[in-house]
Amino acid sequence: MQKSGWHYTIRNVIPWTSPPTTIPIPYTFIYNVKIMIKCLIVDDEVIAHQILEQYILQTDDLTLAGNCRNAMEAFAKLEQQTVDLIFLDIEMPLVNGVTFLKTLHPTAKVVFTTAYAEYALQGYELNVADYLLKPFSYERFLQAIQKVKALLATPTDQPASPYQGHLLVKEKEGLLKIPYTDIIYIEGSRDYMKIVTDNRTYLVHLTMKKLEEMLPPDRFVRTHKSYIVSIARIKVIKPGEVTLTGLQAVPVSSNYKDIVLNSFSK
Structure with missing residues (x-):
């Protein structure tokens, strides 16, 4: 069975005796720790949140850290906690996704989710992990997640400074x-x-x-x-x-x- 990102494998069952001379261990477990990727959704469309939430829910290794309707909400959220992956829309009120991306700490990976293909080149110039063109399938979503996992698993020469000038x-x-x-x-x-x-x-x-x-x-x-x-x-x-x-x-x-x-x- 699987629970909260841990795998539990029962290796053997030792029957209890009455009265026991020693206290036996009834189960031996092998634990395989899975790294959970904390995700933040930043999008002004309700349907986009619903789809991404469902995709995250049904994908191993992903957990939803929060939902934000615009960049201002996202900025406030990121002041309170860190995340590993941000699904970021581009056309949003107040501050667009490209402007917001330029303010982010480089350790958070970003996947653009947008209905506008013309932003693709700009997205890659900003070193985003992937670019999902709406509407996108679950299979395409999984491809983006594999890219993110590869980036997160790649060691860096030195830790990035949290200070951006x-x-x-x-x-x-x-x-x-x-x-x-x-x-x-x-x-x-x-x-x-x-x-x-x-x-x-x-x-x-x-x-x-x-x-x-x-x-x-x-x-x-x-x-x-x-x-x-x-x-x-x-x-x-x-x-x-x-x-x-x-x-x-x-x-x-x-x-x-x-x-x-x-x-x-x-």
Whole structure:
């Protein structure tokens, strides 16, 4: 029998005796661990979700991690968890699939699912695993899955960096890409984070902890429970504060002063 991605094979049954002199093991199991591929569907069509859900359900090694109707929902979902494979539509409201794909971490494999054949070349230029032209059969779906499995099984020379040279955040305008080099400091409040750059200030709904995880530690340092600063923008360190580009003073608490000094001296 099969359960939750594990194979169970009964090798032998040892009958119980009464009373037993020792406690026998009634079953000997051999476990064959299967790697489950976590899938995310990003599509604005209800029928596309229904078909892909059914295909995923009836395919070994696949599990559904979530459903999103647009790129904004997908971005929020991927902030909460990682996935292995994204089935991504192209023509969607707010942000199209191609634009969204350019923001993704490279370890997640992507299969385009679209009714428009003209995007095929662009998809392959973006190194997608496969391109499924709607409507597609289950057999064609399985071909795409085999390609994904081969890519996931291929070892890389070195782990990919989770940092892409920019911070990707949601604002009321939509998805925003803020280059690390533009960021001077980040200030936290109860309801939002204020990201201060050379040109403007962004207000985003993220926790300080989550923002800190999204930033490369060799470029940014926490100075206070409410502040993160760009190391390159630190000009002067004083007792209890740092002076940044533009003579902006940011507090340094006693809990972070050693970390700040160490980062600044490297």
